[in-house]
Amino acid sequence: MEKAILYDSSKCTACRGCQVACKSWNEHEAEETTNRGSYENPKELSPETWVKMRFIETERNGKFAWLFARRACMHCTDASCSIVCPTGSILKTEEGFVHIDQEWCIGCGNCLYACPFDIPHKDHHHTGTAMKCTGCTSTGLNRQDAGMAPACVTTCPTGALKFGNRDELIEEANQRVADLKAKGMSNANLYGKDELGGLHVMYILDDTVEAYGLPEDPQVASSTVIPKWLTGVATAGVIAALPLWFVFKRKQELEARTKGGA
């Protein structure tokens, strides 16, 4: 049965309890950071930070407003990271959560550049492997197998994070979006139901996808891989075969014909 995490931005207070719970459960160290003029901290995801809250500064009705957004692996059905992984070390659980087998990852970095959400990060200092949220399915720390929700969900004090059957969460999310629209939030929408074959982390957004800085139409990195192979091969044919044929064969034939004619 497919499971999912549902994040409701309209209920989130950006307390960052989820960030701390994630670090605590996965035994990650705190990161030393500097003030960058934002409550958002640390600056980016890293091998030590698998979940972080974004503080997006915006204007609503001429007034300053925050938009809070969770930033972590979206656990795509069509996961680019898994497709491009050359060792097959990025795996999916039956429930749909994507995790990196740390025993098989070689740290090539391909998944870092294939992810449409820029989620995996390479641990340059310790393991040398790629790291990201596992949905608490890491070997030895697997909460889902133990019948528990991921640590971030369990710790959320406002109910902004929920974990459960994906289909049921979609129904609940659609109802919530309808309620938000009824309250005047006309841009409210559900993100992740269909994107990339369906995400296993879905967002209820109270504003547009663009306002939350999410890709509106994320693409699987390998969606155009066959045409790209073909253009490369065709180029080899056109750029090499034709000029070389002309220089090495055609000219030889012409020279032979000229000599024969003379």
Added chain:
Amino acid sequence: MSLGEMSWNWQIWIDLWAAGMAGGAYLVAFLANKFSGGKYTSLFRTAVITGLPLAIIGVLLLVIDLGTPIWAWHLFVKFLPAAVMSMGTWTLFTWIVVGFVMIILWIVEWDANRNCDKYSAGIVNFVKKLDGLLAWVGFIFAILLMTYTGVLIATTTQTLWADTLLLPSVFVSSAIATGVALLIIMTMLLNKINEGRGSGWTFSEDLIGKLSKSLMGIIIVEAVIMAVYAIWLALTGDAGGEAINILLAGDLAIVFWTLVVGLGMVIPLALLFLTRGRNALMVLATSSACVILGGLALRAVITVGGQL
């Protein structure tokens, strides 16, 4: 993002450049030999012997660049055709093995040719047939090798690399240009080394002239492909415009215009054009070296530009 923070660094640029050049040299020498009715076997063998170390250096750099180099063997446990790096690893491996087997066959052939008996003639005959078959296999894998260098970074979500279909074409055209340039330098070098020795490893001025003409044509095609790639990317939208601007007017513009365009295309093209029809070997060697360095600069700006 600073250079130190990037996951794909100089090892990757050099791998993409070296593997591409090895494939390009093989392709050009193979086709030149085929189109000339087997007249340039020495050129083909030079391409294989020169290309193999380049490909091996590329593989070693790829391994060094891994986060866990001692686990590089994990790449050879599974063949995953949808994963371009897996496809590339197996392509490189196959191409290197084919090249090695061909070199062994040439040594066997050379040895058998020294003994002019009936048994040796049979060996030579068998070796030639097998060599001919392997040359075709190597040809197919050379094309895949050149193409893989572009498809690898194009199968991502980085705008500069992925938002057009033409990055593999840019890399393939550069691989062929650098491959021809490498062959020109190698033929001139071998001529110099074997001057007056009566060795079979010398090359006619006619061949070097033909390679020089081919290089001019290929540089022009490469420039056209790059221009179309840049225009296409700019037309994909704001993100594409910003991405190509990094090369054309942004952080990497100086490297792009001076090394990729100036050194790698304009200078060699101008030199080759001005000395066409003349026996200007130093100019030809200089032009070829410029093309090779320009090819390296191209891999560098594209690889870095996509990570900024």
